Amino acid sequence: MNQGRVVKNNQIAVIYYSASGSTEQLAGAIAEGVDSVAGAHAVSVKISGKDIHEGRYTNDEVMSLLTESRGIVFGSPTYMGGVAAQFKAFADATSELWYRREWLDKVASGFTVGGSPSGEQMSTIQYIQTLAAQHGMHWVAVDALRSEHINRLGASSGLITQSVQGELSVADYETGKALGVRVASLAEKLVSS
Numbered sequence: 114m115n116q117g118r119v120v121k122n123n124q125i126a127v128i129y130y131s132a133s134g135s136t137e138q139l140a141g142a143i144a145e146g147v148d149s150v151a152g153a154h155a156v157s158v159k160i161s162g163k164d165i166h167e168g169r170y171t172n173d174e175v176m177s178l179l180t181e182s183r184g185i186v187f188g189s190p191t192y193m194g195g196v197a198a199q200f201k202a203f204a205d206a207t208s209e210l211w212y213r214r215e216w217l218d219k220v221a222s223g224f225t226v227g228g229s230p231s232g233e234q235m236s237t238i239q240y241i242q243t244l245a246a247q248h249g250m251h252w253v254a255v256d257a258l259r260s261e262h263i264n265r266l267g268a269s270s271g272l273i274t275q276s277v278q279g280e281l282s283v284a285d286y287e288t289g290k291a292l293g294v295r296v297a298s299l300a301e302k303l304v305s306s
Contacts, residue, residue: 123153123304125220125297126179129188130160130199135226135276136190142286143186143224143272146293153297156182160203170199170206180210184220184300185250186292187241191225194233196240204244211248220300221245222253222292224272226281238271251303253296257288264288 125147131137137159144155156178164172179185189200196204210216223241227234245252259267265284266273272292274285281289 122183123150123297123301124156124182125153125184125186125293125300126156126158126182127186127188127293128158128160128175128179128203129224130190130197130203131188132190132197133276133279135274135279135281136188136224138281139224139226139272139274139285139289140188142281142289143188143293143296146290146295147297148293149290150294150297150301152301155293155297160199162199165199165202168202170202176206176210180215182219183304184222184253184296185216185245186222186224186296187244188224189237189241191227191232191234191237194236196225196237207244207248214249216248216250218303219248219250220253220296220303221248221250222271222296224274224289224292226274226276228276230266230275232275234266234273235268235270238268238273242270251299253292253299255288255292256295257291260284262287263291
């Protein structure tokens with residue numbers, strides 16, 4: 114474990130890939146929720162194809178920013194039952210950080226957007242959850258019970274949403290904000306204890 118890492122005051126990173134914009138909308142909702150918590154600050158990072166060369170993601174500045182954050186919320190659209198290739202390239206690039214245990218004990222959560230209510234989004238969340246577990250992170254689940262106003266698809270493991278023609282529902286946006294609040298609040302509690 115890297116004992117000398119510098120962690121910024123309750124900075125929560127939201128890193129995601131988005132092609133159509135709906136995953137980016139959800140990332141924005143999560144960041145808005147983080148920013149609403151006193152003392153917390155969200156930084157959003159969109160995974161860019163320009164950082165992927167021959168299938169490998171390389172961006173030292175992004176990796177440093179994530180390492181300096183107290184928590185990381187990971188997001189990807191669900192494509193063919195899993196994370197987008199761009200997100201997977203990023204995830205594979207975290208192996209050096211894994212080896213040095215750079216993200217050990219950070220809080221983590223995940224979100225995904227699919228095109229249908231049951232479009233295998235749980236497979237995407239399980240992959241993201243496994244990535245966080247590999248790094249020794251503390252997983253933050255969705256705590257809201259399912260209703261038409263919040264967590265409308267009823268997932269607990271992570272935030273699962275459905276986009277209709279590239280737009281999120283108000284309920285999905287509100288669930289994103291609630292997850293951001295929860296992640297930032299739990300990150301602060303973990304450090305305070």
